[in-house]
Every structure is written in structure tokens, then in C-alpha cells.
Amino acid sequence: MLARRALQWAARRGGQRPPVRGLRGSPRARSAMPSWVIDRYGRNEVLRFTRDMVFPVIQYPNEVIVKVHAASLNPIDLSMRSGYGATALNMKRDPLKIKSMDTEFPLTLGRDASGVIMECGLSVSYFKPGDEVWAAIPPWKQGTLSEFVVASANEVSFKPKCLSHVEAASLPYVGLTAWSAINKVGGLNQSNCSGKRVLILGASGGVGTFAVQLVKAWGAHVTAVCSHDAGTLMRKLGADDVIDYKSGSLEQQLKTLPSFDFILDNVGGSTEKWALDLLKKWSGATYVTLVTPFLINVDRLGVADGMLQTGVTIGSKTVKHLLKGVHYRWAFFMPSGPSLDEIAQLVDSGKQSTCPTERAITGSRSAKQDKCACWYLQQKGLNIFFSDVSNKDFF
Numbered sequence: 001m002l003a004r005r006a007l008q009w010a011a012r013r014g015g016q017r018p019p020v021r022g023l024r025g026s027p028r029a030r031s032a033m034p035s036w037v038i039d040r041y042g043r044n045e046v047l048r049f050t051r052d053m054v055f056p057v058i059q060y061p062n063e064v065i066v067k068v069h070a071a072s073l074n075p076i077d078l079s080m081r082s083g084y085g086a087t088a089l090n091m092k093r094d095p096l097k098i099k100s101m102d103t104e105f106p107l108t109l110g111r112d113a114s115g116v117i118m119e120c121g122l123s124v125s126y127f128k129p130g131d132e133v134w135a136a137i138p139p140w141k142q143g144t145l146s147e148f149v150v151a152s153a154n155e156v157s158f159k160p161k162c163l164s165h166v167e168a169a170s171l172p173y174v175g176l177t178a179w180s181a182i183n184k185v186g187g188l189n190q191s192n193c194s195g196k197r198v199l200i201l202g203a204s205g206g207v208g209t210f211a212v213q214l215v216k217a218w219g220a221h222v223t224a225v226c227s228h229d230a231g232t233l234m235r236k237l238g239a240d241d242v243i244d245y246k247s248g249s250l251e252q253q254l255k256t257l258p259s260f261d262f263i264l265d266n267v268g269g270s271t272e273k274w275a276l277d278l279l280k281k282w283s284g285a286t287y288v289t290l291v292t293p294f295l296i297n298v299d300r301l302g303v304a305d306g307m308l309q310t311g312v313t314i315g316s317k318t319v320k321h322l323l324k325g326v327h328y329r330w331a332f333f334m335p336s337g338p339s340l341d342e343i344a345q346l347v348d349s350g351k352q353s354t355c356p357t358e359r360a361i362t363g364s365r366s367a368k369q370d371k372c373a374c375w376y377l378q379q380k381g382l383n384i385f386f387s388d389v390s391n392k393d394f395f
Contacts, residue, residue: 030055035146037106041083053106056142056150061122064153066133070169071144072112074206076333080109080139085295091303092140110143111136113151114159114168124153132159134344136172138335157340160347167354173333174206175343175352178214181207181264181288181331183339188262194219197258199278202266203239204230207290210352211264212237217351223257225250237353254278265289281325292330 035053038046056065079085086104094103114134117127127133135156137144159168182188188196198215202208203224216222216238224239227246234242243253251274259280265271268291279285293313298306314330321328346352 033147035106035108036110037108038081039105039107041081041086043082046081048106050106053108053146056146056148058119058121058150060152062124062153063121063150064117064124064127064156065119065148065150066113066115066135066156067118067148068113068144068146069115069165070113071110072169072173073109073145074111074173076111076139076173077109077143080107084299085139086299087303087306088295088298089140091298108143108146110145111139111173112169112171113137113144113149114163114165114172115149117156118148121153126153127156132165133157134159134168134172134340135337136176136333136335136340139333152335154337155335157337157344160344162348163354170206170354171210171343171347171352172340175210176336176339177290177331177333178207178211178264179336179339179343180334181290182211182214182262184334185329185331186262186264186286186288188215188218188220190218196220196261197223199223199225199254199260199263199275200239200266201225201264201271201275203234205266208264208266209233209237211266212239213352214346215262217346220262223254223260225254259285261285263287265291267291276321276324276326276328279326283325284327285325286327286329287321288329288331290331292332294330294332 031054032052033055034049034051037048037050037053039048040046058065080089090104112134113136115132117129117131117133119129120127133156135149135151137149137151137155141151142149159165163171188198193215196215198220200208200211200215200222203212204226208224208226212222212224212234221241222239223241223243224234224237225243225245226234228244231242231244241257243250247253250271255278257278260278261280261283262285263275263279265275265287268289272289276287279287292310294306294310297309297313300306301309317328343352
């Protein structure tokens, strides 16, 4: 993967070979950094600002250290703060149980980052110190609400030239989640999406607004389901049909429309019981949901039983709906620098934009306003992003 991206680097620079750098650690003068952390799971009161978080060090030759200029907070961070997914994520962090218990603490939240490369590992030739980049860090790693963050080079991409760091920090996690569902799992792409009828359930959230723009850029006919308040935004983003789920029975409203080739479900719950009936039968039509019980099962039942229960659930549902002529699939966030490369091209070409309803928190906002913004994020699924994560006055 890095070799392919190195060839792309060389092509953009007239055939020059990318520089090869030796393995370097972070400056010896720095041993700690400002960070927002939690020491236990709970509500907002568990958040703690510290200037003594351990400075990240390159441990593998494919890693980079990024100085964070802006970071964002997503609904997954609020869930992780409360302990959601802790069992599965701890297994990923320490699969051989080599470390002691509670190895995740102190835990830094935040998945999105936009900043500048500070250090590169031995095998990293695609980037160099000083490059402006963006990334979405996997939830099993230390997050981005710190002055610096370490990431695999395969998780990092050059920041879109047309976006500021604050704007760029609002996109990677939701963008890659939507990209995973639509492209990696759903199989849609620029060459096969034109003319397809696509339904987005929960279209006004972060993933939904990105998904609407993405499939529209690929030529699909887009039906967006949202509240009345978000209708104008959906049309601005390119939705062909906008359905207000509060104006009557959503199922009956959608049944009056022609059948769909693809459904992205950001809502889950009872919608799954009837949404698959809206697909075209025996045509390769696909339903993809981002609301899955995997992490909940593992938290509740343990790793072995939780994974077994999850496997039985997805297997039975897949077969059940396949016999009815439609495909049923689950999707998850997938960190991917190459996918961010493609998203950056869409952003720079004007086919993808940040959502205007996303809200910024800066050090000048009062604590009361910030708590309201966090509540708003939790209710609406929007991004809150930070322009100076080293500022202790965020919350």
C-alpha cells in the first residue's frame, strides 16, 4: 500500500524518488503534552485536562507523528466515554493480554485530526515533516484531543487544499464511515452508481450528509429521509427527493416511490423490519446498516460468546434476505489513507463539502455553551470540532 502511494508521490513530483528517512523518535526535550483524557468511564465529569500526557513515540517503521491543529468530536466519542465497546476495543489493544488491566487509561478521545506531519518512521516515504494532512484514528488507539497523535501512514492522507484545518477536521471519520458502507461494503463506485436509486435513512447526520453528496457526485438518484428542519439542507446537498419522517408513516410514504437499488440505514431499530421491502428484488439491490449489535454483544456476553452471537445474527439475516432476492449487510468505520485520498479529490473538485450545521468549539466559548453543544451533538449526530486542543477551557 505504501509502495503504491509512493509511486503516486513520485508521479506528482516529476518522477523524483521520495526521500527515505531513518527511524526517528520524538524530540528528547518533549516528554509530555497537553491532552483531554478520561481515567474511567462515565459522563462528562470524567473528562480531565492534563499537561502531562505521555508524548507519543514512533514504535513501528510505518508510523508518523502528527501535530494536531484541529480535532473533532463525534457521537462515537460520547459512547466510548461511557464505556461502549470497551471489551472489544481492549481486546484489539492487547490481544495477547500481555499488559495489565485497564490499559486504556488514561484514554484520549477524538477520532478526527487535521494537522502537520512532525516525524516519520523508517518505511514512510509518502510523507515528510511539514506536510499538511488529515486522518481518522481507529477507536482502539489514543485519540486526537491532544497536541500530538501517532498514526499509521496508511491512516493518513494529504489534507484537501481548499479546506482550513478546522474544516478538514470535521470530515475524516464520518467520511470514511460512509465510504465504508457505500463503497467497501455496498459495492457502489463512480463507474456503477449512475442512475441507481439510493435511499439514505438518517440523512441529516454527519454520515448521512456525506453519503448524500457522495452518491450524488457518482450520478445516483438520491432520496433523503430527515426531519422537516433539514429539508432545505438536503436539497442544497443534492437530494432529489426529501422525505420528512415526522409528517406521517415513513414506511407508507416510501412505498409510494419506485423501488430502490441501495439503502443506507443510519437509524436502525424498527426501520430494518420494513426497509428491505423497498428494494428491487432479484436485481442485486443491497441494504447496508451502520447500526449493528457487535460491540454491545461483546460488552454484554464477553468476547467469545459475543462474537458467536454476532456471527449467528448476521448469518441468519443474510440468508433470510438473500432468499427474498436482496442483500443484507453490516458496515463499520474503516481507517484508510487511500480512501481519504479519494475523498480529498472530491472535496477539492467541489463535489463534497463540510456540512454547514457542524459546530465549532473554541476556548472563548463558555462552559455552559460547550455543554449545550455536546448535548446538541449527542441528539443530532453532528460534529463538534476544536481549533486548539491544548486549551484547557474547552469544557
